[in-house]
Amino acid sequence: xxxxxxPDIHITVSEGASLELRCNYSYGATPHxxxxxxxxxxxxxxxxxxxxxxxxxxxxxxxxxEFKRSQSxxxxxxxxxxxxxxxxxxxxxxxxxxxxxxxxxTKLNVKP
Amino acid sequence: DVKVTQSSRYLVKRTGEKVxxxxxxxxxxxxxxxxxxxxxxxxxxxxxxxxxKMKEKGDIPEGYSVSREKKERFSLILESAxxxxxxxxxxxxxxxxxxxxLFFGEGSRLTVL
Numbered sequence: 701x702x703x704x705x706x707p708d709i710h711i712t713v714s715e716g717a718s719l720e721l722r723c724n725y726s727y728g729a730t731p732h733x734x735x736x737x738x739x740x741x742x743x744x745x746x747x748x749x750x751x752x753x754x755x756x757x758x759x760x761x762x763x764x765x766e767f768k769r770s771q772s773x774x775x776x777x778x779x780x781x782x783x784x785x786x787x788x789x790x791x792x793x794x795x796x797x798x799x800x801x802x803x804x805x806t807k808l809n810v811k812p
Numbered sequence: 813d814v815k816v817t818q819s820s821r822y823l824v825k826r827t828g829e830k831v832x833x834x835x836x837x838x839x840x841x842x843x844x845x846x847x848x849x850x851x852x853x854x855x856x857x858x859x860x861x862x863x864x865k866m867k868e869k870g871d872i873p874e875g876y877s878v879s880r881e882k883k884e885r886f887s888l889i890l891e892s893a894x895x896x897x898x899x900x901x902x903x904x905x906x907x908x909x910x911x912x913x914l915f916f917g918e919g920s921r922l923t924v925l
Contacts, residue, residue, distance in 0.1 A: 742918055743916035743917050745916070746915075790855065799857065800845075802854040805854050
């Protein structure tokens with residue numbers, strides 16, 4: 701069965717520091733992978749997605765993610781975090797039947 | 813701009829009441845979804861619909877039903893609300909194209925007393 705694991709529940713980084721949020725998935729075929737961000741009290745917004753091709757994908761707000769098939773991972777990165785990046789981040793995998801499976805989320809706190 | 817609109821941001825209901833959560837999208841998407849979001853559990857799929865009058869159960873359909881009479885509108889119904897249905901409910905929609913991305917509404921926070 702498809703599943704998504706985000707091993708870090710909370711992460712705190714200092715403003716200006718680099719960020720990496722981990723995501724591991726379990727899926728039999730070539731996955732469609734997504735990262736979404738949720739600000740407090742809001743719905744989810746797509747940051748980036750991977751369907752095929754180049755394994756390093758660029759997204760909005762300066763985020764990028766790298767698909768590593770051998771590790772079943774799709775980690776999200778940002779070289780320099782801003783205070784406005786504080787939010788909850790969700791990794792998701794989509795299957796060929798238009799269903800989506802989400803991780804449990806990682807809450808990011810940004811220290812001034 | 814693409815838009816998924818959920819009719820109520822905050823609701824407070826009593827145990828046993830019937831609850832309707834409405835969702836409308838203006839993007840002509842085929843697929844619509846209802847998710848439940850709880851801390852530490854991420855998003856869990858309740859129901860989804862891939863066409864008018866078509867629906868499929870997700871991972872946690874018990875205690876819920878849905879209705880899709882028009883392409884743009886997808887309703888979630890709690891026939892008899894219970895306290896364990898207190899949660900954030902998120903509606904989303906997508907095109908039918910090999911797991912196209914989801915577009916989300918802002919969510920409806922339901923409290924059942």
